[in-house]
Amino acid sequence: MGKQLDYDSMASKIVAALGGKGNLSNVNHCATRLRVVVKDTSKVDQKALSKIDGVLGVEVRDENVQVIVGQIIEDLFISVNKIAGQVGDATAEGEKKKTVVQHFASFLMMMAGVMSPVIPALIAAGFITCLLLLLNLFGLPKDNSTYVILNNLAQTVFYFLPVYVAYTSAKKFDTEPVLAMVLACWLLYPDWVSMASSGGYTSYFGIPTLLTTYNGAVLQIILSVWVMSWIDRWLKKVLPISVRHFMKPFLLLIIISIITLTATGPLGGLITNYIAAFINAVRSTVPWLTVPAIILFSMTLGVFVPGFHLALIPIATTSLATVGYDDVINIWFFCCTITPGFIALACALKTKKKALKDIAFPAALSALFGGISEPTTYGISYKMPKIYLCGAITSLITSVYCGIVGLKCYGFGGYSLTNILLYMGSNRDMANFTKALIGVAIMAVLSFATVWFTKWDDSAYVDEEETKGDVEVASPVSGTMIEQSQIADPAFANGTLGSCFGVKPSADDISAPISGTINSVDPTKHAITIAGSTGANVMIHIGLDSTKLAGDEIDVIVKAGDAVKQGQKIAEINREMFAAKGIDDTVVTILLNSKDYAKVTLNKEKAELLGVA
Numbered sequence: 001m002g003k004q005l006d007y008d009s010m011a012s013k014i015v016a017a018l019g020g021k022g023n024l025s026n027v028n029h030c031a032t033r034l035r036v037v038v039k040d041t042s043k044v045d046q047k048a049l050s051k052i053d054g055v056l057g058v059e060v061r062d063e064n065v066q067v068i069v070g071q072i073i074e075d076l077f078i079s080v081n082k083i084a085g086q087v088g089d090a091t092a093e094g095e096k097k098k099t100v101v102q103h104f105a106s107f108l109m110m111m112a113g114v115m116s117p118v119i120p121a122l123i124a125a126g127f128i129t130c131l132l133l134l135l136n137l138f139g140l141p142k143d144n145s146t147y148v149i150l151n152n153l154a155q156t157v158f159y160f161l162p163v164y165v166a167y168t169s170a171k172k173f174d175t176e177p178v179l180a181m182v183l184a185c186w187l188l189y190p191d192w193v194s195m196a197s198s199g200g201y202t203s204y205f206g207i208p209t210l211l212t213t214y215n216g217a218v219l220q221i222i223l224s225v226w227v228m229s230w231i232d233r234w235l236k237k238v239l240p241i242s243v244r245h246f247m248k249p250f251l252l253l254i255i256i257s258i259i260t261l262t263a264t265g266p267l268g269g270l271i272t273n274y275i276a277a278f279i280n281a282v283r284s285t286v287p288w289l290t291v292p293a294i295i296l297f298s299m300t301l302g303v304f305v306p307g308f309h310l311a312l313i314p315i316a317t318t319s320l321a322t323v324g325y326d327d328v329i330n331i332w333f334f335c336c337t338i339t340p341g342f343i344a345l346a347c348a349l350k351t352k353k354k355a356l357k358d359i360a361f362p363a364a365l366s367a368l369f370g371g372i373s374e375p376t377t378y379g380i381s382y383k384m385p386k387i388y389l390c391g392a393i394t395s396l397i398t399s400v401y402c403g404i405v406g407l408k409c410y411g412f413g414g415y416s417l418t419n420i421l422l423y424m425g426s427n428r429d430m431a432n433f434t435k436a437l438i439g440v441a442i443m444a445v446l447s448f449a450t451v452w453f454t455k456w457d458d459s460a461y462v463d464e465e466e467t468k469g470d471v472e473v474a475s476p477v478s479g480t481m482i483e484q485s486q487i488a489d490p491a492f493a494n495g496t497l498g499s500c501f502g503v504k505p506s507a508d509d510i511s512a513p514i515s516g517t518i519n520s521v522d523p524t525k526h527a528i529t530i531a532g533s534t535g536a537n538v539m540i541h542i543g544l545d546s547t548k549l550a551g552d553e554i555d556v557i558v559k560a561g562d563a564v565k566q567g568q569k570i571a572e573i574n575r576e577m578f579a580a581k582g583i584d585d586t587v588v589t590i591l592l593n594s595k596d597y598a599k600v601t602l603n604k605e606k607a608e609l610l611g612v613a
Contacts, residue, residue: 431525516563545583
């Protein structure tokens, strides 16, 4: 499948073909397939499911429906959950309660979802600020009308930030976007700003109300719109349809205005002030520790909460609005975005693999000049753990330096070489600018030094010419061979995932059928994929009814990123436990990219697949 799939659209079609969200009682997945337990199988349109672009096969057994999609399952599962909602858990005990860590992760992901759409505006403001600095350096005075108007454009982004956040929050919480924006604009209305500037308290409907301004506020608006979404749903239930159209907006706005001024607004401000106080306390006692601590989190636990960095952007915007600079979030981004750029460039210059060069050079440009590190992170660092470590060491050392010298960023977006002038600021802080340039030099030197003098394996990157040879996929376990058409699972028997063969094991040791790099290990351990050094993509699927596996029947001794040789032991199965649970322990070996080979044959005597390019 050469084209890029629209996972949200695909998920919508799948949910509809399964009888709609209301027909789903449980949704989970394994390495290649979406597993759904439905309430009424008569509502499942199996034919429509099979015709959906990206669906490789469908199996319906009693109330269990398995939609086979191959290696796109992770992205598709996220989209299905987003559309259908969390409708069950694969555990026998039923739905588990979230832990504190999971609640915290969910909160960060929520904040990331709210802030992510606002990022382009913040970046644009940063670029405009850099343009103003250049114009001023070349002689344009600050009282010039062009300078003043451009500055207004940049400052508008931060002043009216509550309005943008109100809109994205409303979309996130599924409430009225325009009414949420009205709420934010009301808090920025000149008469309120003038009234609040005196401080103290006033009253609103007889309730004591704190006089405070909200320009640049983020958390206060998010809290208010979240509460607004609950009130919105409640009003939909209690108001008759005949009056809902005009009464709901009126009541919603009145109620949330009271709650915002008397509760969520002051509460959000209090939380923001405590966060700022904590950061200031760290700054004053151990100034070099703040950013390194965040980097350590992002390099470890933060890996399991992708996008959490967006949740912390309000810290930067609050700092910029109050003291005129940010010395935490932008500095973190500075260390962890420019470093990947130099890491990618060093990899591109050192490797002899054209496939890696083709990824690394664009990734370097993206990070260094575009401020986007994801191509390096996902395209290089995650595939080569030693390179990931090089980046982590470089970022940490640079962040300690930045903390010691007190580096400041005078605008949002100072995490690329394009915006390096943000470290000079409108007051032309040349000392701070020099510190930033030294930081860039540190990242460049350490990145090249660590990458150049570290031995790392780039076998995961296969050049096109390397895929033109033949491939031999050996049996991963000794036992009785089963031809593809005789495998008891239709998805394998029909070759839906690719040419394959099965083996009824007579031993417990599972070995690598090809040489290459472990690409993934399924959470239930029953599916292991290997990216072969000659271009083959192979999956070892242990057992045919893996939904019954608890995880203790298989012991996998490799992890994603490990290099393996053909015949090397990678796992061990407990055949007695398989038998006790009535699980078919057939081990299936699939050549996932069979279509890349002109011919694939089965050598019955050696129990191996032969792919001929």
